[in-house]
Structures are given as C-alpha cells and as structure tokens.
Amino acid sequence: MNPNEFDVIIIGGGITGAGTQRDCAMRGLRTLLIERSDIATGATGRNHGLLHSGARYAVNDAESAEECIRENRILRQIASHCIDETDGLFITLPEDDLSYQQTFVDACKKAGIGAEIIDPELAKRLEPSVNPELIGAVRVPDGSVDPFRLCAANMLDAKLHGGQVRLHTEVTGFIREGNTIKGVHTLNHQTGEETDYYAPITVNACGIWGQHIAELAGVRVGMFPAKGALLIFAHRVNNMVINRCRKPSNADILVPGDTVCVIGTTSTRIPFEECDNVAVTPDEVTLLITEGAKLAPSLSETRILRAYAGVRPLVSADDDPSGRNISRGIVCLDHEERDGLKGFITITGGKLMTYRLMAEIATDLVCRKLAVEKACTTADTPLPGSEEKSYEAVAQKVWEAPTTAQKAAASRMGTRASRIRSANRRDDDLICECEEVSVGEINAAIDRMDVSTLTDLRRRTRVGMGTCQGEFCACRAAGLLAKAHGCVERERKDLADFLQERWKGNFPIGWGDTLREAEYTQWIYKHVLGI
Amino acid sequence: MGGGLAGMVAGIALQQAGKNTAIVSMGQNALHFFSGTFESLKEPDERLAALFSAAGIRVHYREGVRLMPLGTFKKAALSLEDIDIFPNAKFARRVLIVNFLGYHDFFSSFLAEGLEKHGIECRIRFLSLPDLDNTKAHGEMRSVQIARSMDRIWEKVVQEIRLMLRDEDTVVLPQVFGLSDTTVPGRIRQSLPARVVFAGTMPPSVPGIRTQMQLRRRYQLLGGTFLMGDEAIRAHEHEGVVHSIATNNLDAHYLEADSFILATGGLFSKGLRSNPFQISEPILGLDIDHPEDRNNWYNPAFAEEQPYMGYGVKTDAQLHAVKEGIALKNVYAIGSILGNTRPELGSGAGLAINSAFAVVDTLLAEK
Numbered sequence: 001m002n003p004n005e006f007d008v009i010i011i012g013g014g015i016t017g018a019g020t021q022r023d024c025a026m027r028g029l030r031t032l033l034i035e036r037s038d039i040a041t042g043a044t045g046r047n048h049g050l051l052h053s054g055a056r057y058a059v060n061d062a063e064s065a066e067e068c069i070r071e072n073r074i075l076r077q078i079a080s081h082c083i084d085e086t087d088g089l090f091i092t093l094p095e096d097d098l099s100y101q102q103t104f105v106d107a108c109k110k111a112g113i114g115a116e117i118i119d120p121e122l123a124k125r126l127e128p129s130v131n132p133e134l135i136g137a138v139r140v141p142d143g144s145v146d147p148f149r150l151c152a153a154n155m156l157d158a159k160l161h162g163g164q165v166r167l168h169t170e171v172t173g174f175i176r177e178g179n180t181i182k183g184v185h186t187l188n189h190q191t192g193e194e195t196d197y198y199a200p201i202t203v204n205a206c207g208i209w210g211q212h213i214a215e216l217a218g219v220r221v222g223m224f225p226a227k228g229a230l231l232i233f234a235h236r237v238n239n240m241v242i243n244r245c246r247k248p249s250n251a252d253i254l255v256p257g258d259t260v261c262v263i264g265t266t267s268t269r270i271p272f273e274e275c276d277n278v279a280v281t282p283d284e285v286t287l288l289i290t291e292g293a294k295l296a297p298s299l300s301e302t303r304i305l306r307a308y309a310g311v312r313p314l315v316s317a318d319d320d321p322s323g324r325n326i327s328r329g330i331v332c333l334d335h336e337e338r339d340g341l342k343g344f345i346t347i348t349g350g351k352l353m354t355y356r357l358m359a360e361i362a363t364d365l366v367c368r369k370l371a372v373e374k375a376c377t378t379a380d381t382p383l384p385g386s387e388e389k390s391y392e393a394v395a396q397k398v399w400e401a402p403t404t405a406q407k408a409a410a411s412r413m414g415t416r417a418s419r420i421r422s423a424n425r426r427d428d429d430l431i432c433e434c435e436e437v438s439v440g441e442i443n444a445a446i447d448r449m450d451v452s453t454l455t456d457l458r459r460r461t462r463v464g465m466g467t468c469q470g471e472f473c474a475c476r477a478a479g480l481l482a483k484a485h486g487c488v489e490r491e492r493k494d495l496a497d498f499l500q501e502r503w504k505g506n507f508p509i510g511w512g513d514t515l516r517e518a519e520y521t522q523w524i525y526k527h528v529l530g531i
Numbered sequence: 532m533g534g535g536l537a538g539m540v541a542g543i544a545l546q547q548a549g550k551n552t553a554i555v556s557m558g559q560n561a562l563h564f565f566s567g568t569f570e571s572l573k574e575p576d577e578r579l580a581a582l583f584s585a586a587g588i589r590v591h592y593r594e595g596v597r598l599m600p601l602g603t604f605k606k607a608a609l610s611l612e613d614i615d616i617f618p619n620a621k622f623a624r625r626v627l628i629v630n631f632l633g634y635h636d637f638f639s640s641f642l643a644e645g646l647e648k649h650g651i652e653c654r655i656r657f658l659s660l661p662d663l664d665n666t667k668a669h670g671e672m673r674s675v676q677i678a679r680s681m682d683r684i685w686e687k688v689v690q691e692i693r694l695m696l697r698d699e700d701t702v703v704l705p706q707v708f709g710l711s712d713t714t715v716p717g718r719i720r721q722s723l724p725a726r727v728v729f730a731g732t733m734p735p736s737v738p739g740i741r742t743q744m745q746l747r748r749r750y751q752l753l754g755g756t757f758l759m760g761d762e763a764i765r766a767h768e769h770e771g772v773v774h775s776i777a778t779n780n781l782d783a784h785y786l787e788a789d790s791f792i793l794a795t796g797g798l799f800s801k802g803l804r805s806n807p808f809q810i811s812e813p814i815l816g817l818d819i820d821h822p823e824d825r826n827n828w829y830n831p832a833f834a835e836e837q838p839y840m841g842y843g844v845k846t847d848a849q850l851h852a853v854k855e856g857i858a859l860k861n862v863y864a865i866g867s868i869l870g871n872t873r874p875e876l877g878s879g880a881g882l883a884i885n886s887a888f889a890v891v892d893t894l895l896a897e898k
Contacts (some may be wrong), residue, residue, distance in 0.1 A: 033718070051785035088695060092849050111894040204634025239855045248792035282825055286807075426633045439635075475601075475733060492601070497833065510829055511805040520564075524734060525726070527879065528566045529638075531834075 005165075005198045006032045008366050009184060010187035011171050012205035013037070013215055014044035015147060015352055018207055019359035019378075022367060025161035026381065034153065036170035040151040041215050044208045044352060044458065046310025048230065048255040051075065051143035052084055052239060055115055055249055056458070058107035061428060064329060065111035067354050067381035072141060074356060074379050075150075081385040081414025082150040088142025088241030088300060090115075090121055091134040091292060096246045098400045101136050104245055107142065115140050129238045130297040134387060142241040144257045148459045149412065152449060153383040156416075160384060167197075167450050172203070174217050174344075176185060181343035188450055190452060192207030202368050204346040207313040208275050219339045221346055222316040225275050227309050229284040231292070231509065234303040234467050237261050240296045251291030257465065260305060270311070280307040280508040303513045305467065306505035313362060316351045330354060332361045334368075343369075358454065364500040385414025394418075403428075405436040412462065413441070418478055420444045431480070432473035434466020442477060446484045454478060454498035469502045470520045475529065481501045496531060532763040532776070532814065533794035533802065535560030536865030537883035539746040541792055543582055544891040546753035553756035553786060555763050560800055563738030567614040567706075568597060568607045572883030574610060579884055586740055586749035587713060597705075600731040601638055602645020605868070613706060613716055613738045615728045620649040622702035623726065629692055630705065632659040634672045636733035637705035656695050660687060666853075678710035678737045685715050689722045691693065693791055701726040706737050713741060718729055766815050774858050776814070790861045790894055793817075793844070793852060794887070797867040803842070810842050815862065816817060817844040818853045821873075843870025849893050850886060863890040 008024050010017045013035025021033045035041075054068030076083060092098050101117065108115035113435050116139045123130055123137035130137075136377045156164060174184040175196060183198035204213045204221075214221040236256045245254035255262050263306040285307055293300040315331045331349035335341040346363040360376045367374060369420065388394050395402035395410035398418050402410065405428070420440035427440030444452050445460045454470075454477055457463050463477050464470030474495060482491040498523070506518050525531045532538070534556025542554045545788060555599040575592035576708040583590050590614040597614055598641040604620045615622070626646055631638040643653035662684045663677065681688065685708055692702060706729045709715040720727045727772075750755055757776065765777040766784065775785035785842045793814065795802030804813050810821050810828075822828065828839040844851040849874075852864045865886035871878060 154641045243552060277691065282807075311558060328830040429633050429635065431635060432673070447885070475638060479638055479640060482644075488602075488640050492644075502633070504831065507829040507831065511807050515801045515805050515839065516801070519797065519837075522837060522840065523799070524564060526834075528564055528599075528731065528734065528736070529601045530603040530605055531601055 002198070004196060006030045006034075007199060007201070007370060008430055009034065009197055009199040009202045010205055011184070011202065012207065012210070013039045013042065013043050013151075013155070013165075014169060014205065014207055015151045015154065015355040016207065016347055016358050017203075017205035017474060018151045019355045020347065020362045021158040021163050021358040022154045022161070023363040023376060023378050025158040025163040026377055026509055027363060027367060027372060029370070029372065031158060031163040032199070033158065033165045033206070034169050034171055034184065034197070035165075035167050035191070038453070038459060039155060040148050040459055042209065043310045043312060044147050044151055044207075044232070045336055046308055047147065047228070047266050047352055048146055048253055049144050049257045050253060050255045051145040052351070053088060053105070053140040053142045054111055054113050054312075055088070055108050055138075055140040055142070056243060056253075057268055058111050059104055060248070061329075062107070064108070064351075065113065065359060067330075068227070068351070069111060069113045069141075070355050071357055072143070074143065075353075076143070077152065078378070078382045078383070079145070079150055079386050079393065080379070081411070082146045082153060082383070084257065087244060088140050089127055089130065090138040090140060090245035091123065091130060091295070091397070092136030092245045093131060094133055094135055096244065098136050100247075101138060101245055105138060113140060127238055127240045127242065128449065129298055130242055131294060136245060138245060142243070144241065144255050144349055145352070146257065151385075152460050153385055156384050156449065161479045166449055168452055168458070171213060174304045176218070179340055179342055181341065201345065201369055202360055203366065206347070206364070207348065208311045209348055210313065210348045211272065217335070217337050217341065217344050219341055219344070221333065222350070223272070224314045224316055225270050225272055226312045226314055227268045227270045227274075227278050228265035228312060229287065229288065229307065230262055231288045231307050231310040232251075232305045233261050233299060234305045237296050237302055238448065244295065251288045252295070254292060254295045254299070258462070263288050263295070263299065264437065275311050278309040278311060280309050284510065285508055296518070303510040305469065305514070307508040308505050313348050330358050330361060332358070334363060334365060346414070359497045359527050385416045387415045390474070391456050405438060406432060408436040409438060411442050431476045432461075432463045432466065434468050434473070435462040437461050437463050437473070439480065442480055443484070446481065448477045453494045454481065457481065457502055458498075463503065464498070467517075469506060469517060469521070470498060471517065471524065473496050492531075498506050499525060532792065532893045533560070533800070533866065534558075534747070534757065534759075535794060535796055535866060535883065536565070536653070536880055537653065537887045538792070540579075540582065540884055541794065541891055542750050543586070543753060543864060543885040544747065544888065545894065546750060546755045548549075548891070548895050549892070551572075551681070553788075554604050554750065555761050555776075555786070556759045557762050557801070559670045560743070561796060562739040562743040562747035565742065565880065566734060567611040567736070569880040569884060570604075571877030571879060572609045572806060572884065574696065574784060576884070579609070585761040586745045587744050598622075598642070598728060599731050600642070600733070602641040602643070604645075611742065613709075613717055613729050621651060623651050623700040624652070625652045625704055626701045627669035627699040627725070628653055628655045629642065629695065630657050631663055631677060632654065636672075636674060636678065637730070638639070643766060644729060654697075654699065658688065660684065660691070662687070670825070673735075673736050674705070674707055674732045675710070675723060675740065678703075678707040680762050681708050682711050683716065684880055685719060692723060696700070696723070696725060699725055700814070703728045703730050705732050705865050707732065708737070710737050710741055713745070719890055722737075723812060733851045752761050763795070763814050765861075768780060768815070768854075769861065771857055773862050790863070792890060793862060793864045793868060794866045795868055797840070797843070797870065800867070802868040805839075810839070812844050812868070815852065815854060815859070817864070818855065819844055830831050834889050841871040843872040848895055849889050865890050871875065
C-alpha cells in the first residue's frame with residue numbers, strides 16, 4: 001500500500017477539519033488532514049469560546065438556534081473536559097426595550113431552549129459582576145468551550161483511529177485527471193519538502209480560506225469575510241456568560257474561560273486579501289471596552305491581556321452573487337453535482353458550536369461517494385479526555401493528593417492527564433507559572449500532539465497565555481522544545497516568532513500594566529538575555 | 532525618590548560630599564534585572580569605580596564582547612567583575628557548561644549552540660545535589676532560591692565540577708553565586724583548574740540584587756536615610772520650587788529638602804504611567820513629549836526600537852525637571868525616567884550613572 005494514499009484528504013486544521021477527520025476515521029476511512037499552519041489558527045481559535053445555547057439566534061434564525069441547542073447538549077456529553085457549564089444571562093438594561101424579552105423567551109421556547117425569566121435581584125446574586133442597573137434577566141444554558149482543546153481532542157481521536165496529520169503543510173495545487181480530483185500537491189513549510197498525496201475524495205474545510213482552495217481546484221465558492229475583534233481580560237470577572245437581551249449587536253457577549261474572560265465582538269466586512277493579517281484598531285478597542293462595561297462595569301477597571309480578531313467564514317448563497325443573502329448556516333457543497341468536478345467537497349459556513357454536525361454532514365457525503373455504509377457515532381462517543389466528567393476526580397485518580405498545578409493539568413487534559421504521571425520527579429517542575437503548566441505536560445504535548453513551535457505549544461497547553469504573556473515561560477519552554485527536536489538554531493527563530501506573535505496582540509491595548517509588562521519583556525530579551 | 536542605580540549613585544555621592552540625604556525606595560528596581568554591564572559607558576570611569584569599590588563592588592573595564600544568556604555575544608566595556616569580557620567570541624577551545632538538574636532558567640543548550648557557532652566545543656552536564664532538592668521542595672527553582680543555597684554549598688558544587696571536568700579549558704556556570712558572600716565567585720575561579728565564566732540567567736539577576744544590597748549598605752554607612760518600601764506620592768510645589776513631598780507610609784509627615792531628585796524609573800518601575808490617551812509622570816505631573824495618536828507609540832515589529840520606550844520627562848540643560856514649560860528650580864530628573872530625551876547621556880545603566888553624576892555636580896557647585 002502506498003503510504004501517500006488515503007480514502008479521504010481533509011484540508012484545514014480548524015475545528016471543522018478536525019471534526020470531519022475524526023468522523024471519517026471513526027467510520028473506518030483512512031484519513032489525512034493537511035493544515036498549512038497549526039491547529040485552530042483561523043476562526044476556530046479566534047472567537048469568544050462561547051458554548052451557545054442558541055438563544056442568541058432564536059429570534060432571527062430559528063434553524064441555527066435549534067442546531068445550537070442540540071449540539072450544546074451533545075458537546076456537554078462528549079467534550080466535557082473542554083467545556084465549562086457556566087449558564088448564561090440575557091440582561092435588559094434601562095436603554096433597552098424590555099418588551100423584547102418576551103419575544104426572545106417565546107422564540108427560545110419554540111427552538112427548545114430552556115429560557116427562564118428571573119428577577120434582576122436574583123441575577124445580581126447569581127452573577128455579582130453584572131451591571132446592577134439591569135431591569136430584566138433571562139437565564140439560558142450557555143457555557144464556555146476551549147476551542148483549542150476541542151480541536152486538539154478531535155484530531156487526537158482521529159489519530160487514535162489511524163488518521164494522519166500533516167501540520168505546517170500547505171496545499172499548493174490539485175492532482176486532477178479530467179473532471180476528477182485525485183489528490184493534492186503539498187509543501188511542508190518547515191522542511192521545504194514537496195509531497196503528493198492521493199485520495200478519491202478531498203474535503204475543503206478551510207473556513208474563509210476555502211475560497212482560495214476552491215479556486216485551486218478550479219471551482220468558485222464565494223465567501224464574504226467579516227472580521228470580528230475581541231478583547232481578553234486578565235481576570236475571570238464573570239462566572240456566567242453575560243449577553244444583552246436585544247437584537248444581536250456589537251460587543252454584547254462576555255464569556256468567562258479558564259482564568260480570563262472575553263468580550264466581543266465587532267463585525268466589519270474586509271477585503272479577502274486582509275484575511276491573513278487582521279489587525280484590531282484603536283476604535284474597535286474603545287468600542288469593546290465601552291460596550292463591555294455595560295455588561296459588567298468592573299471591566300473598565302480590569303487589565304486587558306490581548307486584542308485579537310478572527311474572520312467569520314460567511315458564504316453567499318449560490319443564486320445570489322451579490323452577497324446580500326448571506327447564510328450563517330451550514331453549507332456543504334458537492335462539487336460533482338454543482339460544478340461537475342468529481343472527488344471534491346466543500347464544507348463551510350456554520351459555527352464552532354455546530355462543527356460536529358458539519359462534520360457529520362460532510363462525512364455522510366464522503367461515505368455516500370465511497371459507498372461506505374456506516375452510521376455516524378460522534379454524537380455519543382466521548383472525545384479522548386472526556387471519559388470522566390469531573391477533572392478533580394481525574395486528578396485524584398492520577399495523583400492521589402494532587403497539587404493545584406496537577407488539578408490545572410487535569411482540567412486541561414481530562415482523563416489524558418494520566419499520560420503525564422511523572423516519569424521522574426522533575427516532570428513536576430513548573431514552566432509556566434501563570435497557567436501552572438509543568439514540564440511533564442509540555443513534554444506530553446510535544447511527543448503526542450504534533451507540536452513544532454512555541455505557538456503550537458501555547459494552543460495545546462496554554463503556555464504563555466497568562467498575565468506575563470510568555471515573558472518568563474517562553475524561554476523555558478523553548479529549552480524543552482530545543483531538546484525534543486534536537487535543534488537550537490530553529491528554536492532561536494521560533495522564540496523570536498513567539499514574542500512577535502504575543503506583541504501583535506499586546507500593542508493595540510498597549511497602556512497601563514500591559515505596557516509595563518511589554519517594556520520589561522522588550523528590555524529583558526534584547527538587553528539581558530540577548531535574543 | 533527611587534532607589535535604583537541612579538538614585539543610589541546620587542545618594543552615595545552626595546553623602547560622601549557631606550550632604551544630608553534620604554532615599555525613598557519602593558524596593559524592586561531595574562537592578563533586579565541588571566545584565567552586569569554598564570551599557571553606553573565608553574570610557575573607564577574612575578569616579579564610578581572609586582564609588583563602587585568603596586561599596587565593595589568590583590568593576591573592570593575592557594573593550595570587547597560578553598557572552599549573553601541565550602548564547603549570543605554583545606559588545607561590552609565597563610562591567611561588574613562577574614562578567615567576563617573577551618577580545619572576541621572565540622574565548623575558549625573546549626567548554627564544559629554546568630547546569631542544575633531541573634533548573635530551566637539557565638539556557639545551557641542555547642549557550643552551547645551559540646558557542647559552537649564560533650568553533651568552541653561544548654559539553655553540557657547537569658548537577659543534582661540533595662541540598663538543591665530541598666530548595667525545590669520549597670517552591671520552584673529560580674535564580675535567587677538557588678543562590679541562597681549556593682552561599683552555603685558552593686564548595687560541594689566545586690567538588691562535583693572537578694570530577695566532571697575532562698580536558699575542557701573553560702567552565703561556564705550560571706550566575707547564581709555570591710548573593711550575600713561576594714567573595715564566592717572569585718574563590719570558585721581559584722578552585723577550578725580551568726577558566727570559569729559566569730553566564731546570566733532569567734531575572735532576577737543575582738549580581739544585580741547583590742549590587743543593590745551593597746549600594747544600600749554603603750549609603751546607610753555614610754549616614755543616608757533609606758526609606759525602604761515607601762513611595763513618593765505627591766510633591767508640594769510653589770512658584771517653581773518644591774518644598775516637600777508626601778509618601779505612602781509617612782502620612783502627614785512630609786519630607787522637606789532643599790533639592791529633590793526624581794529617579795523613579797520608566798514605565799516598568801512606575802516612574803511613568805500610561806493610559807490609552809497619554810503617558811504621564813505621577814508625582815509632579817511633569818511634561819512629557821509624545822505623539823497624541825497612540826498608534827505612533829509602538830512599532831508593530833517586536834524586535835525594532837519601540838517609540839514608547841523613548842518617551843521621558845522633559846529637562847533643561849542641567850536636568851531640572853520641566854513642568855508646564857517651566858523648569859522647576861530644585862527638582863532634577865535622572866535615570867530611565869528620562870527615556871531617550873537625553874541621548875548624549877547614554878542609555879540603561881550608563882544613563883543612570885551619567886545623569887546621576889551630572890546632577891550631583893550641579894548640586895555641589897551650587898554653594
């Protein structure tokens with residue numbers, strides 16, 4: 001058997017690609033996932049990390065709302081170690097129309113979302129950070145989800161089912177015979193190697209970049225890039241998700257996640273060329289802080305850790321090239337049917353929340369084409385790490401008397417924390433003090449989760465995501481990477497890239513403690529350590 | 532105001548000249564991440580050497596390069612004695628790099644790779660000592676924790692290295708020696724049959740903290756009043772003259788003086804503050820020139836010069852601090868609070884020293 005031959009090639013290492021690979025692999029297909037950068041580098045890792053209840057869409061988009069609440073329930077079961085079951089509030093402020101609340105609750109009920117009007121006083125007790133001037137509150141089953149962890153867990157499971165993954169590898173063209181896509185040409189950005197891979201079906205799961213991949217295949221998928229800017233605050237100000245109970249607008253969702261919270265988002269149409277390098281503007285920062293403080297007033301006093309932006313993969317309907325009729329729903333294109341191009345499928349649109357459903361739809365189509373009759377089982381098979389619900393129970397099982405750092409590791413890795421049971425006592429040494437990440441956890445990620453760079457490592461372990469933004473841990477982690485990969489030269493450049501990447505998210509909010517920390521980092525690396 | 536390098540040097544020099552001074556110091560300052568080299572000091576500074584030597588701090592002057600913690604080389608001249616200065620990067624043929632097992636703040640593999648680029652053969656070995664494992668039991672292994680143990684057990688480390696050493700002509704060790712006993716680095720050098728080079732670690736800097744302690748001891752020995760853990764919060768000014776300052780700990784007891792020196796540092800040390808609209812000086816509200824549009828404060832490239840790091844308080848020729856366009860008659864600004872508004876005085880530790888001596892001279896010439 002040719003090692004470069006597969007049943008299906010999936011392009012894109014975001015949540016849609018990872019989910020699709022998992023589903024395909026679980027149905028017995030030989031799968032290859034190709035990603036030009038790292039996992040979750042596009043829209044997957046650049047959103048709120050909100051486990052939507054669907055309530056936000058209930059009034060205007062009943063179909064999305066129903067999809068969300070269904071998937072919400074499924075993810076709680078299969079991805080418990082990626083999810084924080086916080087619940088959410090939809091609050092009405094004096095400047096909002098209180099009569100909208102009833103419309104909202106009715107729409108939620110119709111979509112099957114448990115939405116309960118509660119006394120504003122109770123809302124303040126449940127969520128002390130909420131704006132005390134609220135005049136109405138509805139409780140819904142929102143939550144928060146770690147998209148990096150979710151994406152990594154899907155890919156991990158695909159690999160456990162025999163799937164292969166090529167990160168930092170870009171598809172540069174298609175191998176085409178007549179009207180059929182037979183495979184892809186690729187370039188590995190780290191080794192410079194060019195490789196061809198073959199499969200009867202290729203799935204385009206590249207989010208906004210799907211337009212480009214479709215072009216390479218010779219078909220057109222019209223995408224409409226919409227930038228959304230968000231801010232991460234250095235403390236977990238709120239314990240429940242806080243939304244505004246009004247027509248969806250800018251900066252009206254505040255989501256707690258791990259040790260931080262995230263406010264967003266804005267929505268700006270941008271030219272396609274800007275997708276690779278979206279920047280947050282000072283105006284967006286101002287808007288996010290001002291609107292965010294209306295949800296939780298203490299935000300105006302809270303240190304901001306980072307600013308970032310993602311690009312939503314909105315697709316224009318086929319019969320409407322103007323783009324006015326944009327769908328936020330799931331779009332699965334069978335290019336054989338649509339364009340007469342065999343062996344090529346595009347799965348796009350949708351949301352982080354509905355990734356599993358998107359994967360199911362895409363995999364159903366793949367299976368139909370390959371004449372494989374196997375039902376989807378992703379809705380009731382827990383992801384690796386989620387076999388046990390309570391991370392504290394996991395930590396107890398692994399370590400007997402776990403330290404707070406070990407509990408933190410269990411909350412990130414779920415049941416897979418057993419893999420880091422200290423081979424030697426040095427494995428407990430902390431590399432990242434802000435997020436309490438140990439040598440053992442980092443080595444486990446390097447060994448088993450396709451980590452090439454410090455930034456890859458950050459996405460899998462939270463190293464450098466905390467208050468110091470990598471000032472202290474970057475060097476330490478670079479030492480471990482250099483050892484694992486046996487190449488210091490490469491690690492030196494990697495360290496510089498990592499610092500640059502952190503600065504990119506820091507300077508748009510460069511004042512106060514953020515600027516202090518940045519000055520310190522800049523001084524240390526340049527003048528003291530000598531990068 | 533400020534007990535970093537600039538404030539300490541000014542305080543010591545003034546005490547030596549018979550002035551009566553007090554220093555208000557928050558505690559932590561830039562000496563905690565001092566590299567050991569006085570960058571931008573181009574000439575052997577006799578005056579500084581004398582001041583330091585009286586405090587028990589030995590410096591040496593030689594133009595050349597020094598080894599940086601990540602294995603690169605940088606130009607250096609005036610430095611603490613801990614820092615070796617080489618004529619060029621190929622300072623050895625074979626090097627033994629010794630690290631402590633479980634210590635992640637000394638970058639031995641980066642050092643080795645950096646040295647190998649210059650044709651120096653390297654071997655890395657890890658030391659494990661029971662005493663250090665006890666250190667680990669009380670928290671993570673960081674420079675100061677190790678240094679505290681090393682004051683007691685450095686001789687055991689020397690024994691271990693003697694056994695490890697083969698035909699290497701040089702041993703590279705982390706800068707974690709001599710925190711309280713300043714003779715230790717010199718004694719290690721004498722005890723090993725190879726040249727010993729101390730390379731820096733992730734801050735806090737052990738030589739920096741030691742320097743800080745020595746300067747403070749010297750200052751207090753000279754009769755200076757060191758107000759530790761306190762912070763100037765307000766100055767009382769009348770017609771361009773400040774007559775007293777209020778501090779955090781002294782409540783309504785104001786500190787009165789003929790002259791005031793502002794050595795409170797840059798953004799990191801909180802000598803300067805910033806919000807989305809401006810960079811300001813919190814005690815006196817001094818003038819700072821910077822672009823109004825925040826977009827111009829930064830260079831998006833991390834590695835490039837950052838404009839915001841250059842902003843500092845305005846001063847006149849004699850370093851009198853300027854407020855609302857007028858130079859305050861008895862207030863001076865020294866050290867990194869100047870940003871790079873006075874490039875002729877240097878940068879970093881060099882700026883701290885040069886500006887401190889300049890103001891001391893002005894004050895001593897007054898009467």
